[in-house]
Amino acid sequence: MTATKLRIKSTFEELATGNRAALITFITAGDPNMETSMQIMDALPDAGADLIELGMPFTDPMADGPIIQLSSQRALRSGHNTHRTLEMVKKFRRKNQHTPIILMGYFNPIYTYGISDFCHDASTAGVDGLIVVDLPPEEDEQLRKPAKTSDIDFIRLTTPTSDTKRLPRLVTNASGFIYHVSVAGITGAQTAKQNSLKKSLSQIRKHTDLPIAVGFGIKTPKDVMNISKMADAAVVGSAIVQKIADGSDSSHMVEDVIGFVRSLSNAVQTGRLDQ
Amino acid sequence: MDALNSYKNFPNSDGHFGIYGGRFVAETLMPVILEVEKSYGEAKSDPVFRNQLDYYLNHYVGRxxxxxxxxxxxxxxxxxxxxxxxxxxxxxxAHKINNTIGQILLARRMGKKRIIAETGAGQHGVATATVCARFDLPCVIYMGETDMTRQAPNVFRMKLLGAEIVPVKSGSGTLKDAMNEALRDWVTNVEDTYYIIGTVAGPHPFPAMVRDFQxxxxxxxxxxxxxxxxxxxxxxxxxxxxxxxxxxxxxxxxxxxxxxxxxxxxxxxxxxxxxxxxxxxxxxxxxxxxxxxxxxxxxxxxxxxxxxxxxxxxxxxxxxxxxxxxxxxxxxxxxxxxxxxxxxxxxxxxxxxxxxxxxxxxxxxxxxxxxxxxxxxxxxxxxxxxxxxxxxxxxxxxxxxxx
The missing domain is CATH 3.40.50.1100 (Rossmann fold)
Structure with missing residues (x-):
């Protein structure tokens, strides 16, 4: 099981050696259906995704904007559920042993699945990390500890409201990497202002040695390039999910999505060249 | 009945009633929720706040x-x-105003500049719009589209009171969806906004605070x-x-x-x-x-x-x-x-x-x-x-x- 634990760590170490940031791509599992979603997921590493965030659909995603809300609805309408999400991870791992997979979602589907069963099954399927949006440190012990036992990183979030008083609590017991939510808001929101983001990142850096990924409001190759100069990883979610929504009737959809991811990847490849 | 055997000593300091309750919110909201808890704790034991609350309950609400x-x-x-x-x-x-009057006094005490709320039947929306009018704070009410149809008189009342009503189309267009949307607003405007939750639900301290006011x-x-x-x-x-x-x-x-x-x-x-x-x-x-x-x-x-x-x-x-x-x-x-x-x-x-x-x-x-x-x-x-x-x-x- 230590093999899983190493994927996130070694990915970031490798990239640091090559002096480049990671590209983390988010898709919602089962969007628009399991077969298409699986095709996209399988193609992400070759297109340049260094880590994959796989969203677990939920009916009431209160931290998500309309784009990801709709992707959850499409997935659920196609009959998707948590078991199928883990099934997708299992299938992915048959072909790919190195790309880290982080499940991202809300606590209720995990709680209903049964916390220890979920951690066990997720770990066996090949999941490396968990981001649970509605589980702040005050409540996360119930999942963080079983996840650790199953060798899954529990990834903590920092936000623009995380002040110096709050930060130590957030980074204690964090593992894998820190996910910095760059704007106060929901996914697909405005892009953060460069200066305030830089300030937040240097603040967080003082409290932890873990890699820092930046997400929320990162939509274009240019955004990714900017982030790649400041942080260890850039997360793109809504912009990719929107491509899936736009092309859901078209036979070229998977190619379009993958083409977009490739353009994001070029941005992280070249992001630090001028530094 | 001694303190240890009382049903009235809950929630505990983490906001739990047995296994229930708690604070399951996005990290962005945690600081403001802790701030509401602290401010409410102080207000509760402040005679000035108590007197103010009693005054408005008697003379404005009609208690x-x-x-x-x-x-x-x-x-x-x-x-x-x-x-x-x-x-x-x-x-x-309705009873809703017992709570909104308490929370708006708290929001003012905390220096918040903007009020949001969810509503189902529209009673909490009306009660919130009412106290916002009285205390001159801008008010945004999230209401499911289905509910707007079946509670049309309350929609009009809220507009008369100067509130902005945002129709919520997602999900079933009812109270649950209105609450999701209000939480999304709060997470986006957390700096200056106070969310007046209308029932004994939501993250701690809301269930206990709304209960106390009611x-x-x-x-x-x-x-x-x-x-x-x-x-x-x-x-x-x-x-x-x-x-x-x-x-x-x-x-x-x-x-x-x-x-x-x-x-x-x-x-x-x-x-x-x-x-x-x-x-x-x-x-x-x-x-x-x-x-x-x-x-x-x-x-x-x-x-x-x-x-x-x-x-x-x-x-x-x-x-x-x-x-x-x-x-x-x-x-x-x-x-x-x-x-x-x-x-x-x-x-x-x-x-x-x-x-x-x-x-x-x-x-x-x-x-x-x-x-x-x-x-x-x-x-x-x-x-x-x-x-x-x-x-x-x-x-x-x-x-x-x-x-």
């Missing part, structure tokens, strides 16, 4: 509300002696019933959607073992159908809107859409304190269907000259069923938590179909 002996209903049923706590006589027509209902009932009857009531009845009017009535009596307590959920088209809102009778524990509680959900943990004729009860969850009281066996949770509520609505209107809101019509339906078998010296207090003016159009529509 205390009367405790009324419903003589004709009592005669008609031929059993228990039925009293109504007349919270429908409050300014704005518990004036039960404190008055204790005094009033002792004055009227020289003793405590034998039973209490209230309807529950999120559960705030019920907690308001019950909290004062939780440690009085002789007082039997009943809460009535909305059974919609029947508990044996998929169209109801009875999360305690037919739900399972889960996490939604900041707390762990009983929810209507699938075995994959997806939240189901609730149904009730009453927009105010149309919610797939329930306040966490009710979840805990259910498990402890302190409160008896029962239910009434849409049709039973409609019958009780007309029955009370004709016999007492009081048009109840569809929400307490559910409590009335239970009283109708329960009171006849009780002895004539049994004293029952029901919370008449809202008046039915807002419901007359939707009731007319339903009756048109039935008749």
């Amino acid at each position: 205390p509300s009367p405790l009324y002996f419903a003589e004709r209903l009592t005669e008609d049923l031929g059993g228990a002696k039925i009293y109504f706590k007349r919270d429908e006589l409050n300014h704005t027509g 518990s004036v209902i039960g404190r008055e009932v204790r005094e009033q019933i002792i004055e009227a009857e020289g003793r405590l009531p034998d039973s209490l009845v209230a309807c529950i959607g999120g559960g705030s009017n019920a907690m308001g009535l019950f909290y004062e009596f939780l440690d009085d073992k002789s007082v039997q307590i009943n809460a009535v959920e909305a059974a919609g088209k029947g508990l044996n159908t998929t169209s109801h809102a009875a999360s305690l009778s037919a739900g399972t524990p889960g996490i939604l809107h900041g707390n762990r509680t009983y929810l209507l959900q699938t075995d994959d943990g997806q939240i189901k859409e609730a149904h009730s004729i009453s927009a105010g009860l149309d919610y797939p969850g329930i306040g966490p304190e009710h979840a805990w009281l259910r498990d402890m066996g302190r409160v008896n949770y029962v239910s009434a269907t849409d049709n039973e509520a409609l019958e009780a609505f007309q029955w009370c209107s004709k016999l007492e000259g009081i048009i109840p809101a569809l929400e307490p019509a559910h409590a009335l339906a239970y009283v109708r069923d329960y009171a006849p078998d009780l002895p004539s010296d049994h004293i029952l207090v029901m919370n008449m938590c809202g008046r039915g003016d807002k419901d007359i159009f939707s009731v007319a529509e339903h009756l048109g179909k039935i008749l």
Whole structure:
């Protein structure tokens, strides 16, 4: 099981050696259906995704904007559920042993699945990390500890409201990497202002040695390039999910999505060249 | 009863009622939630705040509300002696304003510049828009599209009061979706905005704080019933959607073992159908809107859409304190269907000259069923938590179909 634990760590170490940031791509599992979603997921590493965030659909995603809300609805309408999400991870791992997979979602589907069963099954399927949006440190012990036992990183979030008083609590017991939510808001929101983001990142850096990924409001190759100069990883979610929504009737959809991811990847490849 | 054995010492410092409650929110909101908790803790023990609150409850809301002996209903049923706590006589027509007045005073104390709220039946929206008008704060109300149709009079009232109403299209377009959207607003505008949650749900400290503000209902009932009857009531009845009017009535009596307590959920088209809102009778524990509680959900943990004729009860969850009281066996949770509520609505209107809101019509339906078998010296207090003016159009529509 230590093999899983190493994927996130070694990915970031490798990239640091090559002096480049990671590209983390988010898709919602089962969007628009399991077969298409699986095709996209399988193609992400070759297109340049260094880590994959796989969203677990939920009916009431209160931290998500309309784009990801709709992707959850499409997935659920196609009959998707948590078991199928883990099934997708299992299938992915048959072909790919190195790309880290982080499940991202809300606590209720995990709680209903049964916390220890979920951690066990997720770990066996090949999941490396968990981001649970509605589980702040005050409540996360119930999942963080079983996840650790199953060798899954529990990834903590920092936000623009995380002040110096709050930060130590957030980074204690964090593992894998820190996910910095760059704007106060929901996914697909405005892009953060460069200066305030830089300030937040240097603040967080003082409290932890873990890699820092930046997400929320990162939509274009240019955004990714900017982030790649400041942080260890850039997360793109809504912009990719929107491509899936736009092309859901078209036979070229998977190619379009993958083409977009490739353009994001070029941005992280070249992001630090001028530094 | 000593402190250790009291039902009234919950939640604990982490906001938990047993396994229920808690703070299941996005990290962005944690600092503000901790700030609300701290500010509320300070305000609660500040005599200046207490006096201010009492002043507005008396002179603006119109408290205390009367405790009324419903003589004709009592005669008609031929059993228990039925009293109504007349919270429908409050300014704005429901118990909701007890809470909004408390929270807006807190928001002002915290220096917040903008108020948001969710609403189902529109009563909490109206009560929020009202106090925002009174205290000159901009107000944004999230309301499901379905609810906007069936509660049109309240939509107009909120607009008159100067609030901005944002229609929520996602999901079933009801209270649950309005609450999601209000949380999304709060997470985006967390710097200057205060979210006045309308029921005893949401992340800690809201369930406890809203209960505290509503518990004036039960404190008055204790005094009033002792004055009227020289003793405590034998039973209490209230309807529950999120559960705030019920907690308001019950909290004062939780440690009085002789007082039997009943809460009535909305059974919609029947508990044996998929169209109801009875999360305690037919739900399972889960996490939604900041707390762990009983929810209507699938075995994959997806939240189901609730149904009730009453927009105010149309919610797939329930306040966490009710979840805990259910498990402890302190409160008896029962239910009434849409049709039973409609019958009780007309029955009370004709016999007492009081048009109840569809929400307490559910409590009335239970009283109708329960009171006849009780002895004539049994004293029952029901919370008449809202008046039915807002419901007359939707009731007319339903009756048109039935008749």
